[in-house]
Amino acid sequence: xxxxxxxxxxxxxxxxxxxxxxxxxxxxxxxxxxxxxxxxxxxxxxxxxxxxxxxxxxxxxxxxxxxxxxxxxxxxxxxxxxxxxxxxxxxxxxxxxxxxxxxxxxxxxxxxxxxxxxxxxxxxxxxxxxxxxxxxxxxxxxxxxxxxxxxxxxxxxxxxxxxxxxxxxxxxxxxxxxxxxxxxxxxxxxxxxxxxxxxxxxxxxxxxxxxxxxxxxxxxxxxxxxxxxxxxxxxxxxxxxxxxxxxxxxxxxxxxxxxxxxxxxxxxxxxxxxxxxxxxxxxxxxxxxxxxxxxxxxxxxxxxxxxxxxxxxxxxxxxxxxxxxxxxxxxxxxxxxxxxxxxxxxxxxxxxxxxxxxxxxxxxxxxxxxxxxxxxxxxxxxxxxxxxxxxxxxxxxxxxxxxxxxxxxxxxxxxxxxxxxxxxxxxxxxxxxxxxxxxxxxxxxxxxxxxxxxxxxxxxxxxxxxxxxxxxxxxxxxxxxxxxxxxxxxxxxxxxxxxxxxxxxxxxxxxxxxxxxxxxxxxxxxxxxxxxxxxxxxxxxxxxxxxxxxxxxxxxxxxxxxxxxxxxxxxxxxxxxxxxxxxxxxxxxxxxxxxxxxxxxxxxxxxxxxxxxxxxxxxxxxxxxxxxxxxxxxxxxxxxxxxxxxxxxxxxxxxxxxxxxxxxxxxxxxxxxxxxxxxxxxxxxxxxxxxxxxxxxxxxxxxxxxxxxxxxxxxxxxxxxxxxxxxx
Amino acid sequence: xxxxxxxxxxxxxxxxxxxxxxxxxxxxxxxxxxxxxxxxxxxxxxxxxxxxxxxxxxxxxxxxxxxxxxxxxxxxxxxxxxxxxxxxxxxxxxxxxxxxxxxxxxxxxxxxxxxxxxxxxxxxxxxxxxxxxxxxxxxxxxxx
Numbered sequence: 001x002x003x004x005x006x007x008x009x010x011x012x013x014x015x016x017x018x019x020x021x022x023x024x025x026x027x028x029x030x031x032x033x034x035x036x037x038x039x040x041x042x043x044x045x046x047x048x049x050x051x052x053x054x055x056x057x058x059x060x061x062x063x064x065x066x067x068x069x070x071x072x073x074x075x076x077x078x079x080x081x082x083x084x085x086x087x088x089x090x091x092x093x094x095x096x097x098x099x100x101x102x103x104x105x106x107x108x109x110x111x112x113x114x115x116x117x118x119x120x121x122x123x124x125x126x127x128x129x130x131x132x133x134x135x136x137x138x139x140x141x142x143x144x145x146x147x148x149x150x151x152x153x154x155x156x157x158x159x160x161x162x163x164x165x166x167x168x169x170x171x172x173x174x175x176x177x178x179x180x181x182x183x184x185x186x187x188x189x190x191x192x193x194x195x196x197x198x199x200x201x202x203x204x205x206x207x208x209x210x211x212x213x214x215x216x217x218x219x220x221x222x223x224x225x226x227x228x229x230x231x232x233x234x235x236x237x238x239x240x241x242x243x244x245x246x247x248x249x250x251x252x253x254x255x256x257x258x259x260x261x262x263x264x265x266x267x268x269x270x271x272x273x274x275x276x277x278x279x280x281x282x283x284x285x286x287x288x289x290x291x292x293x294x295x296x297x298x299x300x301x302x303x304x305x306x307x308x309x310x311x312x313x314x315x316x317x318x319x320x321x322x323x324x325x326x327x328x329x330x331x332x333x334x335x336x337x338x339x340x341x342x343x344x345x346x347x348x349x350x351x352x353x354x355x356x357x358x359x360x361x362x363x364x365x366x367x368x369x370x371x372x373x374x375x376x377x378x379x380x381x382x383x384x385x386x387x388x389x390x391x392x393x394x395x396x397x398x399x400x401x402x403x404x405x406x407x408x409x410x411x412x413x414x415x416x417x418x419x420x421x422x423x424x425x426x427x428x429x430x431x432x433x434x435x436x437x438x439x440x441x442x443x444x445x446x447x448x449x450x451x452x453x454x455x456x457x458x459x460x461x462x463x464x465x466x467x468x469x470x471x472x473x474x475x476x477x478x479x480x481x482x483x484x485x486x487x488x489x490x491x492x493x494x495x496x497x498x499x500x501x502x503x504x505x506x507x508x509x510x511x512x513x514x515x516x517x518x519x520x521x522x523x524x525x526x527x528x529x530x531x532x533x534x535x536x537x538x539x540x541x542x543x544x545x546x547x548x549x550x551x552x553x554x555x556x557x558x559x560x561x562x563x564x565x566x567x568x569x570x571x572x573x574x575x576x577x578x579x580x581x582x583x584x585x586x587x588x589x590x591x592x593x594x595x596x597x598x599x600x601x602x603x604x605x606x607x608x609x610x611x612x613x614x615x616x617x618x619x620x621x622x623x624x625x626x627x628x629x630x631x632x633x634x635x636x637x638x639x640x641x642x643x644x645x646x647x648x649x650x651x652x653x654x655x656x657x658x659x660x661x662x663x664x665x666x667x668x669x670x671x672x673x674x675x676x677x678x679x680x681x682x683x684x685x686x687x688x689x690x691x692x693x694x695x696x697x698x699x700x701x702x703x704x705x706x707x708x709x710x711x712x713x714x715x716x717x718x719x720x721x722x723x724x725x726x727x728x
Numbered sequence: 729x730x731x732x733x734x735x736x737x738x739x740x741x742x743x744x745x746x747x748x749x750x751x752x753x754x755x756x757x758x759x760x761x762x763x764x765x766x767x768x769x770x771x772x773x774x775x776x777x778x779x780x781x782x783x784x785x786x787x788x789x790x791x792x793x794x795x796x797x798x799x800x801x802x803x804x805x806x807x808x809x810x811x812x813x814x815x816x817x818x819x820x821x822x823x824x825x826x827x828x829x830x831x832x833x834x835x836x837x838x839x840x841x842x843x844x845x846x847x848x849x850x851x852x853x854x855x856x857x858x859x860x861x862x863x864x865x866x867x868x869x870x871x872x
Contacts, residue, residue, distance in 0.1 A: 072810065075810035079811055089852075089854050095746070095853070095857065111755075111756055116753070143854075163811075256795060259803065261795055261799060263806075264821060265821050265822055265825055265851065277846055279841045279846060281741055281844065284842050284843045285772060285843065285865075
């Protein structure tokens with residue numbers, strides 16, 4: 001029964017996703033049962049007691065006429081009750097990847113030169129088409145939603161509005177008929193009012209009279225609505241009160257649109273015919289040079305980024321004015337980019353155009369093949385929902401994604417791609433978690449995605465990946481939080497360069513900070529992380545949040561996987577301990593990475609900078625360098641070498657790392673460094689951990705290349721108010 | 729979970745990505761899809777072919793929704809028979825949807841599948857989007 005099943009999910013064999021089965025609520029059926037009882041019962045009584053006399057005395061046509069009207073009323077009542085009103089099936093996972101957490105809540109379309117807003121339905125996972133609304137009773141989005149009628153226990157929408165309207169008309173007519181002919185009977189039996197026939201007739205008349213007022217009122221209301229071309233929902237919410245209704249075609253056309261339009265098809269419960277289509281490579285391709293392809297990839301990133309930027313800003317204002325009482329909107333990202341560093345690459349220039357809110361960006365997680373990775377992806381999607389960043393270069397992500405990554409553990413799916421890429425790409429700064437650095441967290445992640453897939457090949461997509469990384473911190477942070485749950489041991493399982501990046505990304509979410517060292521030397525990441533652990537116990541004095549220091553009062557053995565924070569600051573700390581070794585080329589570094597890092601890294605270290613700090617800067621970009629500085633200022637360990645005067649108080653970084661670490665929920669996965677070089681945990685940990693385990697870090701650090709911090713530093717506000725300084 | 733895969737399944741290329749062609753609401757709520765050529769398909773498909781496909785689909789949907797004699801007669805007949813005619817007869821819209829289904833299959837066979845693409849009937853998505861699945865071209869060696 002469509003009336004019931006509209007709430008109970010799409011019936012039939014269709015593959016279209018419908019609403020999940022709803023709990024049985026008997027109270028929903030009281031009005032419809034009452035309506036049915038009154039209608040059928042009263043009319044039956046009328047036929048039994050009044051009609052025989054009417055057919056004899058007045059005419060035999062009368063009962064026939066009343067029967068016809070009654071059957072028409074009943075048919076329309078049944079159609080309005082049982083017909084699917086036009087329920088939209090839930091959007092599939094791969095469709096809503098395009099509209100992620102960072103997507104705007106509203107999309108505006110122009111219908112006949114009038115701006116109409118399409119709201120994002122978080123339940124159904126798509127932007128509601130115009131005139132569509134989500135019924136909370138049925139838990140479905142209904143096309144041309146009119147209202148939910150309790151008397152038929154069904155939504156009234158595009159498909160069944162006609163029947164509902166005709167039901168109202170015919171019911172009004174029927175009530176009038178029953179009342180009139182009952183009155184005729186009573187007036188002709190004034191002396192026999194005590195007979196059962198008369199009594200029943202009078203009772204039926206009372207019921208009819210009682211229902212006449214509301215039914216006629218509703219009928220008149222809907223006649224006006226049909227003439228105006230509005231739905232009840234639009235009328236009640238006052239959508240076109242002061243303005244022009246773009247759906248108004250004129251009175252006659254509106255009426256014919258309602259009554260004469262072809263019966264719309266149902267979307268749910270359709271018989272699914274599996275497409276047996278042979279799709280086998282090699283595929284035909286239009287003629288296109290490689291350069292054109294790459295140019296297009298870059299182009300896409302820029303265009304998409306701008307589009308999402310534009311739409312979001314205009315929609316933000318409108319969102320507050322929404323009168324729709326639908327499912328809660330997707331969580332608005334609260335990350336704010338302020339003062340993005342000036343672009344020194346084309347990606348950076350794109351970033352500077354981005355609006356302050358990360359929500360302007362649309363994070364596009366890489367599409368993974370259905371089935372196997374769907375759970376992972378959906379999970380990651382959910383994780384990121386609140387804060388995914390728009391990837392300006394979805395094509396890059398998709399193109400750069402490799403099949404091997406899809407076979408990664410589900411939890412790693414989106415994250416690994418993102419994080420790994422970030423780590424790889426961004427060297428020091430990006431851990432895939434919203435690093436505050438030039439890559440940004442999610443941006444870094446996104447960059448990571450494309451990055452790591454492309455890392456082995458070339459850096460042609462570098463700019464786009466940078467763009468992505470810059471934009472996508474939020475989503476990446478969520479993803480990285482997801483990654484956090486992956487054991488760090490996965491790092492060790494990664495043999496190839498590419499996979500090692502994913503594992504690197506996996507590490508990051510666990511802690512507030514990403515360990516640049518591990519990113520830089522994927523093969524050595526386990527060592528590095530253990531080194532980070534070792535360092536972490538040593539915390540610099542100061543108001544560092546306990547998160548960084550928590551549980552690390554002692555040196556962790558090198559072999560232990562990274563459990564706590566692996567912060568760039570920590571690595572920076574280590575770096576400064578190992579000045580000589582740091583300068584050594586990283587043997588384990590894949591050359592593309594190093595080249596990438598170099599490309600990203602700022603100019604060679606300035607003279608005042610001790611060499612040990614330089615390599616840290618390389619990975620951690622400015623953040624790590626900040627950490628170094630902070631460490632130097634804060635660390636009380638004898639081994640710590642203060643490279644420079646502290647840039648910013650480490651505690652901020654620590655708190656940031658704390659908040660950002662591990663969380664998809666917070667969405668502020670800016671694991672990377674807060675301003676002042678005290679990259680979150682790094683700051684704290686560096687201070688804490690720069691003692692004993694230094695020796696263990698040596699081999700790890702030695703492999704890292706050192707990059708000089710750039711001369712300029714840009715402050716970026718991350719989640720939780722932490723500010724990052726990004727060296728430019 | 730154990731699944732039986734046919735040889736065909738194993739040989740089937742993996743899905744690289746999906747492109748969604750959104751509805752064009754500029755003329756109201758009639759079913760019409762945007763003919764703008766998505767950038768993701770630039771390396772796979774000619775613009776003209778794509779536009780032709782979408783335009784044909786739009787025309788078919790316009791035919792389905794047309795307020796004409798056939799739909800009016802259908803409505804009257806349904807009223808007269810207390811809608812029992814719906815049990816035996818197919819509505820005009822459904823007939824056109826079958827036509828659209830045949831057209832999409834035909835397009836897939838002739839144009840899209842040889843290029844590693846697959847059109848999905850928009851009715852499966854509630855007539856909201858036309859979904860084009862892009863398959864990975866293994867011969868080139870990179871997922872695109």
